Amino acid sequence: MSTETPVTPLTTRGRLIRLVVTVVAVGLLLAGTFWGEDDHFPFGPFKMYASAVDPDAPTIDTRLEATDAAGATVLLTERNTGIRRAEVEGQIDRFRAEPELLQVAADAYARRNPDAPPLAEVRIVIRWHEVRDFTPTGEWEEEVVATWRP
């Protein structure tokens, strides 16, 4: 069947360009895999879940939360601020060094929730789940990494 259907061939030049583009892209991707970082997107390494987690080390569970003017605790999520949990984790060293940067979360929250009471405090909290021999014990400790108040 396939031998009967007509074929539209590429020109020699078209074929050569495609070969070169493929080889260059494969080369960039290999370089990204072995020496690159996420910064080299889209040719960075595919490092999803690539780190080896110690079976006896506590598991990190980060959250961005706030207390509003009415005294209620508000969990800040990608939905109500546009900031993803993984983004907080990705820039955690910056937040640790300059907690006043957390104001951006309050501003983003205010933009997305104009009718909500303003935030009186924003903080990054890490809940460390205790893990022993691969199994969570159910115990946890919380660490407040950064706090901001207007």
Added chain:
Amino acid sequence: MAAVTGRPRRFASAVTRWLTEPVPLGRLAAFRTLVYLFVIADVVVFTPWARAHADVPGELYRPLLIGRLLPLPTPTPTVVWSVFAALLVSAAVAATGRLPRLAGTAVALLYLEWMIIAFSYGKVDHDRFGLLVALAVLATVGRARHGDSTRSEAAGWALRATQLAVVATYFLAAFAKLRWGGLEWLTSATLTWAIIRRGTFLTEPLLQAPWLLIAAQFGIVAFELLSPLVFVLRQRWRYAAVGLFYSFHLVSFVTITISFLPHLVAMTSFLPLERVRPVVWARRLASRRERAGGGAAGHPVTVTGDPPVGGPGESPHRASPQ
């Protein structure tokens, strides 16, 4: 060009033949429509947080290398919503198959910028290399009509490049695990950690069976390292392997709620999509209904538009030239 002779030349031409192995233009047309419709769905439904970056003050924007080189503007509501609107319009045009090079190039560039907006706030996702490659290469194929069985080398390269990107996502992920986790990754608590962070009620019991999670880690690396075999399998086994790839993602979605949706769309580049003809089927169904209604009984009803494509059991046909 300097003359390359002998074995290297034969090797290069064998590689090129494989890279540009012709496929029916109808398949490319179907893949193209699917990919561009997905771009619309992705931007509107699946990654709303990218759009939400419009409300995040610029201080949190840490542009990726590509964003610093180009240099792209810091996202503001105007920037984000302009890219959003332009992306929707160009993807809608491209999905129809019109202006394939112009609209295709626009979508590829705008979607890349959309991803830079998405990933420049501290987290890069790794679920869409295949889709980005698909968008880049789809723009290189000119017109392709739905149902056209003419085979094209340009279309073949576009699908092959996408397939390579999809398989590289698996294969190279194994080396990233070696680089970051080392061999200990295999017996580490990475899946335990993933379940604690993102698990569902279904996975809670798995935390009590760490040996199963370690076995799964060995299975994942074996699967990643063996994934390139999909290219040497014969047709039926190749489809079975692609089915296995899809089921891997089904399991990871059920267990740790990670979907890899853009990657799954790019992976349809392995499938004979030209057999999926929703418009033709709908027309056929409509005309059958009409006949059953009695009015035109006995008269053959011509289905206007593209000719049907040879599915299993149908006789081959030749598409009329455009």
